Amino acid sequence: MERFSEIPFSSDAKYMATLHINEESGRPIAYVKGAPDRIIEFCSYVLMNGKPVELNDSLRKEIEKTIEDFASKALRVMAGAYKEFENKGKLERSDVEEGLIFAGLWGMIDPPREESIEAVKNAKEAGVKPVMITGDHAVTALAIAKKVGIIDNGKVITGKEIDEMENPALAKAALKYGVFARVTPAHKLKILKSLKEQGHIVAMTGDGVNDAPALKGADIGIAMGIAGTEVAKEASDMILLDDNFATIVKAIEEGRRIYDNLRRVVFYLISTNLGEILTFMTALTLGLGLPLTPVMVLWVNLITDGACTIPLGVEPAHKDILKRPPRDPKEFIINRVVLVRMALLTPIMAAGTLGLFWFTKQSGSLEYARTVAFTTLAAFQWFQALNARSTFNSIFSVGLFTNRWVLLGIGIAIILQIGVVYTSIGQMLFGTTSLTIENWLLIILVASSIWVADELYKLMGIYKLFAKSVKG
Incomplete structure (x- = not known):
C-alpha cells in the first residue's frame, strides 16, 4: 500500500x-x-x-x-x-x-535475558541500585521489574508524576521505588540530575538520539552497541557490545579487580621499600654499620620485587568482590587500613633483618652477616607477597593456589637468591658467602613472622577499627 x-x-x-x-x-x-x-x-x-x-x-x-x-x-x-x-x-x-x-x-x-536476574542480584549485593527507566506502560514495567528482581512489590513512578516532582524528592523516589514508566528522554535527564545532585555516582544506559544528553551527563554513559545510534555511542563513555545488562555487572567486577590489584601492588612496593629504609636508618642510628651493600639493595628492589609484583597485578577477582559496597570516590588508594597495616608490618621486617644481622655478626664475618641480612630481607618480601594478596581475608580463605603466578614468582625469586648465595659469580658480584641449612631455617622462621602477624591482624579483625568496608 x-x-x-x-x-x-x-x-x-x-x-x-x-x-x-x-x-x-x-x-x-x-x-x-x-x-x-x-x-x-x-x-x-x-x-x-x-x-x-x-x-x-x-x-x-x-x-x-x-x-x-x-x-x-x-x-x-x-x-x-x-x-x-x-x-x-x-x-x-x-x-x-x-x-x-x-x-x-x-x-x-521482549523477555529479559535469563542472566539478567542473576546480574541484578549481583549488582544489589555490590551496592549498586538498579533503576529501571522505560517508556513502556506502568504495569508492563512493574511486571518486568519484578521478574528480574529490581523490586519485589512497590510503586511505579510515571512521567506525569516526574513532572510534578523536584529534587531531592525525585532522587529519593528513584532509590526507594526504582521503576519509572512512560518517561521521555527529558524525564531521564531530570532523574539523572536529581541523583547526581544528591551525591550519587550514576551510570546511565541509552540507545537513541534523544538519550545523548543523559548519556553525556552521567558519570558513566553506556550506549548499546547493537541497537544504539551513532549519536548515542559518541555521547557515551562505554559501548555495550552485546546490549546485555549482565555485561555491565561483569565490568563492575573487572573494574574492582583492577583497582584492588593496583592497591595490592602499591601496598607491596611501599611496605617493602619502607622496610628497607627503616632497616638502614635503624642500623645507622644504632651504629651497626651497613647491613646490605648497594648492589644487594639493587637486587632486592629489581629482582625480588619484580618477581613478586608482576603476579600481584594479575590476581583474579576474589569471591566476595561483588559483596562489598562501592568505595568512597574521595578515598586515596593508600587509605587508613593500608597505612595501619604498613605501620604494623614494616617494623617487623626491619627488626628481623637487623636482629639476624647483629646476631650473625657476633660470631662471623661482616660478609657472612650481610649475606644473612640480604637473604632475610628477600625472604620477608616473599612472605609479604602472600600478605598483599588480600587486605582483609586470610590467605587460606582466599586460596593459596588461586593465583599460581604469585607462587611461581616467589619460586623464581628463591631460585635466583640461592644462585646469588651459592654460585661463584654471585658471590663475586654481591659479596655473599654460602649459608648452612641452619641459617636457612632461622631465616625462614624469622621472615615468616611478618606473615603470622598479618594473619593474626586479619583474624582478630583489627582492620575493622579503621575500615568503612570489611570485605575484600
Whole structure:
C-alpha cells in the first residue's frame, strides 16, 4: 500500500501515523499506532463486528482492562486506530489526535535475558541500585521489574508524576521505588540530575538520539552497541557490545579487580621499600654499620620485587568482590587500613633483618652477616607477597593456589637468591658467602613472622577499627 504522508514516532507523542488510499472507498485513510493510553485518548469510535461504534465509558474501561491484563504479563502493548478523510494531501498531528476509530490491541513479548536476574542480584549485593527507566506502560514495567528482581512489590513512578516532582524528592523516589514508566528522554535527564545532585555516582544506559544528553551527563554513559545510534555511542563513555545488562555487572567486577590489584601492588612496593629504609636508618642510628651493600639493595628492589609484583597485578577477582559496597570516590588508594597495616608490618621486617644481622655478626664475618641480612630481607618480601594478596581475608580463605603466578614468582625469586648465595659469580658480584641449612631455617622462621602477624591482624579483625568496608 503506497504511503503518501507520514508523522514519525516521537517519544513525546508516543505514536506514529501514515496516510494511504483506501482501496475499497478510494478515500484517504490514516493509520495510527502507538502507546495504547495515548491512542485511546484520540478515539471516538471502536471497531466492532466490522463496523464503527461510539466509544462509550463502558467500552473504554473494557479496553483499559485488556491493556492492563496484557501489561501484567510483561507484554509491550500497542494499539492501532484509523480515520478516513474526504480529501487529504499532507497529514498533520491535529488530523489524528481526535475522531479516530479504535481498531485493536496487540502485545509483544521482549523477555529479559535469563542472566539478567542473576546480574541484578549481583549488582544489589555490590551496592549498586538498579533503576529501571522505560517508556513502556506502568504495569508492563512493574511486571518486568519484578521478574528480574529490581523490586519485589512497590510503586511505579510515571512521567506525569516526574513532572510534578523536584529534587531531592525525585532522587529519593528513584532509590526507594526504582521503576519509572512512560518517561521521555527529558524525564531521564531530570532523574539523572536529581541523583547526581544528591551525591550519587550514576551510570546511565541509552540507545537513541534523544538519550545523548543523559548519556553525556552521567558519570558513566553506556550506549548499546547493537541497537544504539551513532549519536548515542559518541555521547557515551562505554559501548555495550552485546546490549546485555549482565555485561555491565561483569565490568563492575573487572573494574574492582583492577583497582584492588593496583592497591595490592602499591601496598607491596611501599611496605617493602619502607622496610628497607627503616632497616638502614635503624642500623645507622644504632651504629651497626651497613647491613646490605648497594648492589644487594639493587637486587632486592629489581629482582625480588619484580618477581613478586608482576603476579600481584594479575590476581583474579576474589569471591566476595561483588559483596562489598562501592568505595568512597574521595578515598586515596593508600587509605587508613593500608597505612595501619604498613605501620604494623614494616617494623617487623626491619627488626628481623637487623636482629639476624647483629646476631650473625657476633660470631662471623661482616660478609657472612650481610649475606644473612640480604637473604632475610628477600625472604620477608616473599612472605609479604602472600600478605598483599588480600587486605582483609586470610590467605587460606582466599586460596593459596588461586593465583599460581604469585607462587611461581616467589619460586623464581628463591631460585635466583640461592644462585646469588651459592654460585661463584654471585658471590663475586654481591659479596655473599654460602649459608648452612641452619641459617636457612632461622631465616625462614624469622621472615615468616611478618606473615603470622598479618594473619593474626586479619583474624582478630583489627582492620575493622579503621575500615568503612570489611570485605575484600
